[in-house]
Amino acid sequence: MAIRRGRGVAAINYPTGMNLGGDPTQALVHSTPTGNFMVTLSSVDLGQGMKQIMAQICAETIGVPTDRVVVDTADTDTGPHCMGTFASRGTHRAGNAVIQAAREARQVMLEVAAEELEVNTSDLETDGQGNILVKGAPQRSISIFDVALSAHFKRGRSISGRGMFLIPRSYPEKETGAMKPSTCYAHACTVAEVEVDDETGEVTVLTVKNVFEIGRALNPKMVEQQLVGGSWMGISHALYEATEPYYPNRDHGGTDFNQYLMPGPGDLAQTEIIVLERPSADGPYGAKGPGEMCANPQIPAVANAVFDAVGVRIDTLPITPERILRALKAQASN
Amino acid sequence: MELRKSYFADQRKDDLHEIGQPRPRSDSPSHVTGKTAYFADRNFPGMLHLKMVRSPHHHARIRSIDTSEAEKHPGVVKVLTAKDVPHNVYTILILIQIGPEDETVLADSKVRWKGEAVVAMLAETERAAQEAAAKVKVDYEVLPAVFDMEEALKPGAPLVNEYHGQNHYLYDSGECRKVRFGDVDAGFAGADHILEQTYQSSPIEHAPTETTGCIVAPEGNDRFTCYTNTQAMFFTLDNASIILQMPGSKLHFVGGTVGGGFGGKVDVIVEPIAILGAKLTGRPVSFIYSREEEMQISSPRAAEKVVIKDGVMKDGRIVARKVTGYTDAGAYSRHSPYGAQKGAGHYPGPYTIPNVWIDTYCVYTNRTPSSAMRGFGVTIGDFALEVQMDKLARLIGMDPLEFRFINAYRDGDMKAHRQPTEGAALIECMQEASRAANWPVAEKYLSMSSYAKGA
Numbered sequence: 169m170a171i172r173r174g175r176g177v178a179a180i181n182y183p184t185g186m187n188l189g190g191d192p193t194q195a196l197v198h199s200t201p202t203g204n205f206m207v208t209l210s211s212v213d214l215g216q217g218m219k220q221i222m223a224q225i226c227a228e229t230i231g232v233p234t235d236r237v238v239v240d241t242a243d244t245d246t247g248p249h250c251m252g253t254f255a256s257r258g259t260h261r262a263g264n265a266v267i268q269a270a271r272e273a274r275q276v277m278l279e280v281a282a283e284e285l286e287v288n289t290s291d292l293e294t295d296g297q298g299n300i301l302v303k304g305a306p307q308r309s310i311s312i313f314d315v316a317l318s319a320h321f322k323r324g325r326s327i328s329g330r331g332m333f334l335i336p337r338s339y340p341e342k343e344t345g346a347m348k349p350s351t352c353y354a355h356a357c358t359v360a361e362v363e364v365d366d367e368t369g370e371v372t373v374l375t376v377k378n379v380f381e382i383g384r385a386l387n388p389k390m391v392e393q394q395l396v397g398g399s400w401m402g403i404s405h406a407l408y409e410a411t412e413p414y415y416p417n418r419d420h421g422g423t424d425f426n427q428y429l430m431p432g433p434g435d436l437a438q439t440e441i442i443v444l445e446r447p448s449a450d451g452p453y454g455a456k457g458p459g460e461m462c463a464n465p466q467i468p469a470v471a472n473a474v475f476d477a478v479g480v481r482i483d484t485l486p487i488t489p490e491r492i493l494r495a496l497k498a499q500a501s502n
Numbered sequence: 503m504e505l506r507k508s509y510f511a512d513q514r515k516d517d518l519h520e521i522g523q524p525r526p527r528s529d530s531p532s533h534v535t536g537k538t539a540y541f542a543d544r545n546f547p548g549m550l551h552l553k554m555v556r557s558p559h560h561h562a563r564i565r566s567i568d569t570s571e572a573e574k575h576p577g578v579v580k581v582l583t584a585k586d587v588p589h590n591v592y593t594i595l596i597l598i599q600i601g602p603e604d605e606t607v608l609a610d611s612k613v614r615w616k617g618e619a620v621v622a623m624l625a626e627t628e629r630a631a632q633e634a635a636a637k638v639k640v641d642y643e644v645l646p647a648v649f650d651m652e653e654a655l656k657p658g659a660p661l662v663n664e665y666h667g668q669n670h671y672l673y674d675s676g677e678c679r680k681v682r683f684g685d686v687d688a689g690f691a692g693a694d695h696i697l698e699q700t701y702q703s704s705p706i707e708h709a710p711t712e713t714t715g716c717i718v719a720p721e722g723n724d725r726f727t728c729y730t731n732t733q734a735m736f737f738t739l740d741n742a743s744i745i746l747q748m749p750g751s752k753l754h755f756v757g758g759t760v761g762g763g764f765g766g767k768v769d770v771i772v773e774p775i776a777i778l779g780a781k782l783t784g785r786p787v788s789f790i791y792s793r794e795e796e797m798q799i800s801s802p803r804a805a806e807k808v809v810i811k812d813g814v815m816k817d818g819r820i821v822a823r824k825v826t827g828y829t830d831a832g833a834y835s836r837h838s839p840y841g842a843q844k845g846a847g848h849y850p851g852p853y854t855i856p857n858v859w860i861d862t863y864c865v866y867t868n869r870t871p872s873s874a875m876r877g878f879g880v881t882i883g884d885f886a887l888e889v890q891m892d893k894l895a896r897l898i899g900m901d902p903l904e905f906r907f908i909n910a911y912r913d914g915d916m917k918a919h920r921q922p923t924e925g926a927a928l929i930e931c932m933q934e935a936s937r938a939a940n941w942p943v944a945e946k947y948l949s950m951s952s953y954a955k956g957a
Binding site for chain 2: 175176177178179180181182183186190210211212213214215217219220223224225227228231233234235241242243244245247249250251252253254255296337340342343344345346347348349350352353355356357358359377379380381383384385386387388389390391392395396401405406409410411412413415416417418421422423424425428430440441442443444445446447448449453454456459460461463464465467468469471472475481483484485486
């Protein structure tokens, strides 16, 4: 009886968004007299930070700092339509809608600034700090706050924009299955290193090295929080979780977190995250949807590492100590 | 976390100001200081609490329901049964014409899984609602149940759901969603080795910190505001509108920060019945799942069974792949017909294989309906595919990572569902993993690229 070590690899891809019924999200952007910009949506922030990302996308497009943008979302009376936050679609679909809305608002903003500065709109640029400058003559400038005041009280303009992003529905061809099931794809490769106690069947994940390609990382810190959490969830799925541990038997289902097991702080693997960025052609600033796929590659990587360690295949999830011991017993009797 | 900027540098312009910056989240301070408001932080005067009477049987006919004792229980304000629900038989994907309607808001003549909602109890307190629920007498005739997908698909198996007529979803393509590419039989005939393996999974729980729920307030102008943690505002509103036969203009849905979804909050379960309760009592109604309900009543990730048959050459090329996938939908469709179809669009994984055959089935059994979850239609498939890849590599005596380089898809390669590959990056991920994990591969693999040959 011994502690045996093994490692396994897995590589995956993952589609962004759903196509079943068409996949629309809309956005509205407008300025207030304070020079701040409002993004109005009906998308839902699930805690992953969608509001922050929409603010950064709007700020980038209009040319202002992110803290000048406020996001109002998840209200069906005020927000335009969104299919919802699922299928790794939030950043990609809503982000594209916000870009379109913000571009239209930026155009009005530049038109008002051009009138104030008595130049052509095409001669203007934003400095990203809240000012609009004449290209090549930065001493001729106007603050976005003053532009907003002018629009509201003098020029009678609405600095606002409408955004719409729609992936049309794709019907699978009946006989061949030809279809366009999604837009861009994210990628990952994970190497997991485990120790398996061949006496107890217990698996300890020592290290997990994840390489994720997610298109452009719009906010690297938020990407990190999602990828680290996803990596943990993948390990939990591989080794711990089941609402019906003896599926298809319905008994023994957990009803709280004492019975429904997940890895605790003492079970955390040493986790490494490396991110590659291949900008997607259709994503907002090249983003793809990393939300779902980051929890997938750890599962087969751990399964393959368990085999590498003790020479038995557990082809049924979760890979519990009981299943490992039964497989070891079967192997020994063969 | 490290950003490896050396890959795909030719495809990025680093000329952005706000994008790519690790700006602190504007909502973090309120999250970590406990100031973020969630839907359940609201409290309205006169608010009622809704609790469900649930089926103790996996499959049973309902002979009669007697709520008379429950109605007399102190604090009980209203008791709802199937006849109170205007459009009781529904399915959420009917919004995009994916029928048939196959599920009851409150069970009428049958229950099809243990835990199914039968009677809704509205009372002044959670405790009164719970106690009154225990006083409802339902006379059941227990029916044979089926829990195993293989058993369910056999002739003569108990019929789980009459609205389907058989224990699988019927696609326009027949009993399964199909993908056919190349000639899989010819591929197997020419292969050096063939490996067929079966993979399975159990249902798992989304385990959000915040359980599913909503609070509905009548607005006095014939409108109802539903404070909810749904992941999809209009999708839920539109389904509630159908179930309640109430114009969407009468409904106002308000969300906010949600304490985790992971796909578990797109099923439209709590909102319609809570709105109905508010309409019939004229009082605010709170319906929030307990942790037990979240774990055993709310949809889990489907259990799946995946059978993969591969033909592989000694030099490492996979020449044929046949995948048969089964998704255990439980008793009702919810999002599962789409999940099974998404699987069909995902196989054979990120590899270029000339001959592919895919069948994916959505199967009905007498268990908690499954539905969407993070990685819907893909996660279990990836587990199966990538363990299979490991087995294939070992079968032909090749390093598992090198074996994947040989088969990895690249830009321009035609996928089985007949879309050309774009924006591929599998090869580069594996190159970086090789370095990061000190897993050496031959130099020729480190100089490969996902870009199309000659590009």
